[in-house]
Amino acid sequence: MTTNYKYIYGPVASWRLGSSLGIDLLSQEEKICTFNCLYCQLGPTLCYTVKRQIFVPVKDIIKEINDLPPININYITFAGSGEPTLASNLGQTIKAVKAVSKVPIAVLTNSSLLHLNKVRQELLPADYVSVKLDAVSPDSLQAINDPAKAVCFEKLLSGIIKFRNQYQGWLALQLMFVNKNMQDVDKMINLIKQINPDEVQINTPLRGCAVKPLSKGIIIKIRSTIAAACKKAAIISVYDKNKTQAIYSISDAETLKRRGK
Numbered sequence: 309m310t311t312n313y314k315y316i317y318g319p320v321a322s323w324r325l326g327s328s329l330g331i332d333l334l335s336q337e338e339k340i341c342t343f344n345c346l347y348c349q350l351g352p353t354l355c356y357t358v359k360r361q362i363f364v365p366v367k368d369i370i371k372e373i374n375d376l377p378p379i380n381i382n383y384i385t386f387a388g389s390g391e392p393t394l395a396s397n398l399g400q401t402i403k404a405v406k407a408v409s410k411v412p413i414a415v416l417t418n419s420s421l422l423h424l425n426k427v428r429q430e431l432l433p434a435d436y437v438s439v440k441l442d443a444v445s446p447d448s449l450q451a452i453n454d455p456a457k458a459v460c461f462e463k464l465l466s467g468i469i470k471f472r473n474q475y476q477g478w479l480a481l482q483l484m485f486v487n488k489n490m491q492d493v494d495k496m497i498n499l500i501k502q503i504n505p506d507e508v509q510i511n512t513p514l515r516g517c518a519v520k521p522l523s524k525g526i527i528i529k530i531r532s533t534i535a536a537a538c539k540k541a542a543i544i545s546v547y548d549k550n551k552t553q554a555i556y557s558i559s560d561a562e563t564l565k566r567r568g569k
Protein backbone atom coordinates (compact mmCIF):
# COMPACT_ATOMS: atom_id res chain seq x y z
CA MET A 309 0.00 0.00 0.00
CA THR A 310 1.32 3.46 -0.89
CA THR A 311 -0.24 6.42 0.84
CA ASN A 312 0.01 10.17 0.48
CA TYR A 313 1.13 11.12 3.95
CA LYS A 314 2.75 14.54 3.71
CA TYR A 315 4.72 14.76 6.91
CA ILE A 316 5.32 11.25 8.14
CA TYR A 317 7.32 8.67 6.23
CA GLY A 318 8.63 5.15 6.47
CA PRO A 319 8.92 3.11 8.56
CA VAL A 320 12.55 2.75 7.55
CA ALA A 321 15.08 0.19 8.77
CA SER A 322 17.49 2.16 10.91
CA TRP A 323 20.80 0.68 12.06
CA ARG A 324 20.41 2.75 15.23
CA LEU A 325 16.71 2.47 15.99
CA GLY A 326 15.35 -0.63 14.28
CA SER A 327 11.97 0.12 12.65
CA SER A 328 11.62 3.90 12.66
CA LEU A 329 8.64 5.95 11.51
CA GLY A 330 9.85 9.42 10.51
CA ILE A 331 8.25 12.80 11.11
CA ASP A 332 9.53 15.65 8.96
CA LEU A 333 8.55 18.84 10.80
CA LEU A 334 10.15 20.94 8.05
CA SER A 335 8.59 19.22 5.00
CA GLN A 336 9.65 21.87 2.47
CA GLU A 337 10.67 21.31 -1.15
CA GLU A 338 14.29 22.14 -0.30
CA LYS A 339 16.32 20.91 2.64
CA ILE A 340 16.50 23.57 5.39
CA CYS A 341 19.53 23.27 7.61
CA THR A 342 22.08 25.02 9.80
CA PHE A 343 24.79 22.85 8.20
CA ASN A 344 25.98 21.96 4.74
CA CYS A 345 27.72 18.67 5.49
CA LEU A 346 30.02 17.43 2.77
CA TYR A 347 28.40 13.99 3.03
CA CYS A 348 24.75 15.14 3.02
CA GLN A 349 22.56 12.77 1.01
CA LEU A 350 20.16 15.63 0.29
CA GLY A 351 22.77 17.61 -1.70
CA PRO A 352 24.09 21.12 -0.95
CA THR A 353 22.19 23.33 1.50
CA LEU A 354 20.53 26.14 -0.43
CA CYS A 355 18.37 27.28 2.46
CA TYR A 356 20.73 28.00 5.36
CA THR A 357 19.23 29.39 8.52
CA VAL A 358 19.44 29.32 12.30
CA LYS A 359 16.04 30.99 12.67
CA ARG A 360 13.43 28.75 14.25
CA GLN A 361 9.91 28.89 12.90
CA ILE A 362 6.76 26.81 12.47
CA PHE A 363 6.69 24.91 9.19
CA VAL A 364 3.92 22.38 9.86
CA PRO A 365 1.10 22.83 12.43
CA VAL A 366 1.03 20.28 15.25
CA LYS A 367 -2.56 19.30 14.41
CA ASP A 368 -1.57 18.23 10.89
CA ILE A 369 1.10 15.88 12.27
CA ILE A 370 -1.32 14.42 14.80
CA LYS A 371 -3.96 13.86 12.10
CA GLU A 372 -1.49 11.77 10.11
CA ILE A 373 -0.40 9.82 13.20
CA ASN A 374 -4.05 9.09 14.03
CA ASP A 375 -4.69 7.97 10.43
CA LEU A 376 -1.88 5.40 10.42
CA PRO A 377 -2.71 1.77 9.67
CA PRO A 378 -1.49 -0.76 12.27
CA ILE A 379 2.30 -0.89 11.84
CA ASN A 380 5.13 -2.38 13.80
CA ILE A 381 7.61 0.31 14.84
CA ASN A 382 10.29 0.71 17.50
CA TYR A 383 10.45 4.52 17.38
CA ILE A 384 8.71 7.59 16.04
CA THR A 385 11.64 9.71 14.93
CA PHE A 386 11.88 13.45 14.29
CA ALA A 387 14.36 13.81 11.43
CA GLY A 388 13.73 14.35 7.72
CA SER A 389 14.76 16.98 5.20
CA GLY A 390 16.99 19.21 7.34
CA GLU A 391 17.59 20.05 10.99
CA PRO A 392 14.46 19.24 13.05
CA THR A 393 15.25 21.68 15.89
CA LEU A 394 14.66 24.52 13.39
CA ALA A 395 10.94 23.79 13.89
CA SER A 396 9.90 26.02 16.76
CA ASN A 397 6.96 23.70 17.53
CA LEU A 398 9.21 20.65 17.99
CA GLY A 399 8.62 20.49 21.75
CA GLN A 400 4.86 20.94 21.37
CA THR A 401 4.76 18.23 18.70
CA ILE A 402 6.76 15.75 20.79
CA LYS A 403 4.28 16.23 23.65
CA ALA A 404 1.28 15.94 21.32
CA VAL A 405 2.58 12.71 19.73
CA LYS A 406 3.24 11.27 23.18
CA ALA A 407 -0.38 12.02 24.09
CA VAL A 408 -1.71 9.86 21.22
CA SER A 409 0.96 7.15 20.94
CA LYS A 410 2.90 4.92 23.32
CA VAL A 411 5.75 4.42 20.84
CA PRO A 412 9.05 5.89 22.13
CA ILE A 413 10.09 9.19 20.56
CA ALA A 414 13.54 9.76 19.03
CA VAL A 415 15.06 12.99 17.72
CA LEU A 416 18.11 13.14 15.43
CA THR A 417 19.79 16.54 15.63
CA ASN A 418 23.00 18.06 14.29
CA SER A 419 23.50 19.77 17.72
CA SER A 420 23.86 23.27 16.25
CA LEU A 421 20.99 24.77 18.28
CA LEU A 422 21.58 22.93 21.56
CA HIS A 423 23.21 26.06 23.01
CA LEU A 424 19.66 27.48 23.17
CA ASN A 425 18.00 26.67 26.48
CA LYS A 426 14.58 26.55 24.78
CA VAL A 427 15.73 23.87 22.35
CA ARG A 428 17.21 21.78 25.15
CA GLN A 429 13.99 22.08 27.16
CA GLU A 430 11.90 21.02 24.17
CA LEU A 431 13.99 17.88 23.71
CA LEU A 432 13.76 16.73 27.34
CA PRO A 433 10.50 14.71 26.92
CA ALA A 434 12.00 12.65 24.05
CA ASP A 435 13.01 9.09 24.95
CA TYR A 436 16.09 9.06 22.73
CA VAL A 437 18.14 11.91 21.30
CA SER A 438 21.01 11.41 18.88
CA VAL A 439 23.33 14.42 18.70
CA LYS A 440 25.82 14.81 15.89
CA LEU A 441 29.48 15.62 16.45
CA ASP A 442 31.83 15.19 13.50
CA ALA A 443 34.36 17.92 14.28
CA VAL A 444 37.05 18.35 16.93
CA SER A 445 37.85 22.03 16.25
CA PRO A 446 36.47 25.13 14.52
CA ASP A 447 38.49 24.26 11.41
CA SER A 448 37.16 20.73 11.17
CA LEU A 449 33.60 21.97 11.77
CA GLN A 450 34.08 24.25 8.79
CA ALA A 451 35.64 21.54 6.63
CA ILE A 452 33.07 18.83 7.36
CA ASN A 453 29.81 20.54 8.33
CA ASP A 454 30.26 23.99 6.70
CA PRO A 455 27.81 25.59 9.17
CA ALA A 456 25.77 28.79 8.96
CA LYS A 457 27.79 31.80 10.17
CA ALA A 458 26.06 31.98 13.56
CA VAL A 459 27.15 28.43 14.47
CA CYS A 460 30.49 28.04 16.21
CA PHE A 461 32.31 24.98 17.51
CA GLU A 462 32.60 26.11 21.15
CA LYS A 463 28.87 26.87 21.42
CA LEU A 464 27.97 23.61 19.74
CA LEU A 465 30.14 21.54 22.10
CA SER A 466 29.00 23.36 25.23
CA GLY A 467 25.37 22.96 24.06
CA ILE A 468 25.82 19.18 23.86
CA ILE A 469 27.43 19.06 27.32
CA LYS A 470 24.67 21.22 28.85
CA PHE A 471 22.05 18.97 27.27
CA ARG A 472 23.80 15.85 28.61
CA ASN A 473 23.63 17.31 32.10
CA GLN A 474 19.89 18.00 31.85
CA TYR A 475 18.63 15.04 29.84
CA GLN A 476 17.38 11.87 31.54
CA GLY A 477 16.68 9.84 28.37
CA TRP A 478 19.08 7.87 26.16
CA LEU A 479 21.70 10.20 24.71
CA ALA A 480 23.51 8.90 21.63
CA LEU A 481 26.46 10.73 20.14
CA GLN A 482 26.71 10.23 16.40
CA LEU A 483 30.17 10.61 14.85
CA MET A 484 30.37 10.60 11.06
CA PHE A 485 33.85 9.61 9.93
CA VAL A 486 35.14 10.43 6.47
CA ASN A 487 38.63 10.92 5.04
CA LYS A 488 38.86 14.45 6.45
CA ASN A 489 38.41 13.49 10.12
CA MET A 490 39.62 9.88 10.32
CA GLN A 491 42.88 11.12 11.87
CA ASP A 492 41.03 12.86 14.71
CA VAL A 493 40.00 9.81 16.73
CA ASP A 494 42.17 10.63 19.78
CA LYS A 495 40.85 14.22 19.92
CA MET A 496 37.34 12.87 19.50
CA ILE A 497 37.85 10.50 22.44
CA ASN A 498 38.64 13.50 24.65
CA LEU A 499 35.37 15.13 23.60
CA ILE A 500 33.41 11.91 24.13
CA LYS A 501 34.74 11.75 27.70
CA GLN A 502 33.64 15.35 28.31
CA ILE A 503 30.17 14.65 26.93
CA ASN A 504 29.65 11.25 28.61
CA PRO A 505 26.93 9.91 26.26
CA ASP A 506 25.03 6.66 26.84
CA GLU A 507 25.97 5.46 23.38
CA VAL A 508 28.50 6.34 20.68
CA GLN A 509 27.37 5.72 17.11
CA ILE A 510 30.23 5.43 14.62
CA ASN A 511 29.01 6.21 11.17
CA THR A 512 30.41 6.67 7.67
CA PRO A 513 28.27 7.67 4.68
CA LEU A 514 27.19 4.33 3.20
CA ARG A 515 24.24 5.92 1.39
CA GLY A 516 24.95 7.72 -1.87
CA CYS A 517 26.53 11.18 -1.44
CA ALA A 518 29.46 13.33 -2.61
CA VAL A 519 32.15 11.56 -0.54
CA LYS A 520 33.26 7.97 -0.23
CA PRO A 521 32.62 6.02 2.99
CA LEU A 522 35.47 4.63 5.02
CA SER A 523 36.00 0.88 4.70
CA LYS A 524 34.62 -1.61 7.19
CA GLY A 525 38.18 -2.35 8.36
CA ILE A 526 38.88 1.32 9.19
CA ILE A 527 35.56 1.78 10.97
CA ILE A 528 36.07 -1.41 13.00
CA LYS A 529 39.50 -0.09 14.06
CA ILE A 530 38.03 3.30 15.06
CA ARG A 531 35.27 1.47 16.92
CA SER A 532 37.67 -0.62 18.96
CA THR A 533 39.92 2.38 19.74
CA ILE A 534 36.92 4.35 21.02
CA ALA A 535 35.51 1.30 22.89
CA ALA A 536 38.84 0.78 24.68
CA ALA A 537 38.95 4.41 25.81
CA CYS A 538 35.25 5.03 26.57
CA LYS A 539 34.16 2.04 28.61
CA LYS A 540 31.03 3.64 30.07
CA ALA A 541 29.24 4.08 26.74
CA ALA A 542 27.70 1.49 24.42
CA ILE A 543 29.57 1.64 21.10
CA ILE A 544 27.91 0.74 17.80
CA SER A 545 28.90 1.21 14.17
CA VAL A 546 26.98 1.47 10.93
CA TYR A 547 28.68 -1.75 9.78
CA ASP A 548 27.19 -3.71 12.71
CA LYS A 549 23.71 -3.52 11.16
CA ASN A 550 22.34 -5.64 13.99
CA LYS A 551 19.07 -3.71 14.19
CA THR A 552 18.35 -3.81 10.47
CA GLN A 553 15.22 -5.82 9.70
CA ALA A 554 12.77 -6.34 6.83
CA ILE A 555 10.26 -3.48 7.03
CA TYR A 556 7.12 -2.73 5.07
CA SER A 557 7.01 1.01 4.29
CA ILE A 558 3.86 3.10 3.91
CA SER A 559 5.83 5.70 1.88
CA ASP A 560 6.79 5.48 -1.77
CA ALA A 561 10.46 5.44 -2.85
CA GLU A 562 10.44 9.11 -3.94
CA THR A 563 9.19 10.30 -0.52
CA LEU A 564 11.90 8.32 1.24
CA LYS A 565 14.59 9.73 -1.07
CA ARG A 566 13.44 13.31 -0.38
CA ARG A 567 13.90 12.61 3.34
CA GLY A 568 17.38 11.20 2.72
CA LYS A 569 16.38 7.57 3.35
Ligand code: SF4
Nearest residue numbers: 341343344345348418
Ligand atom coordinates in the same frame (compact mmCIF):
# COMPACT_ATOMS: atom_id res chain seq x y z
S1 SF4 B 1 23.60 15.75 6.86
FE1 SF4 B 1 21.98 16.51 8.20
S2 SF4 B 1 22.95 18.19 9.30
FE2 SF4 B 1 24.22 17.79 7.52
S3 SF4 B 1 23.48 19.19 5.92
FE3 SF4 B 1 22.41 17.23 5.66
S4 SF4 B 1 20.51 17.48 6.79
FE4 SF4 B 1 21.92 19.09 7.52
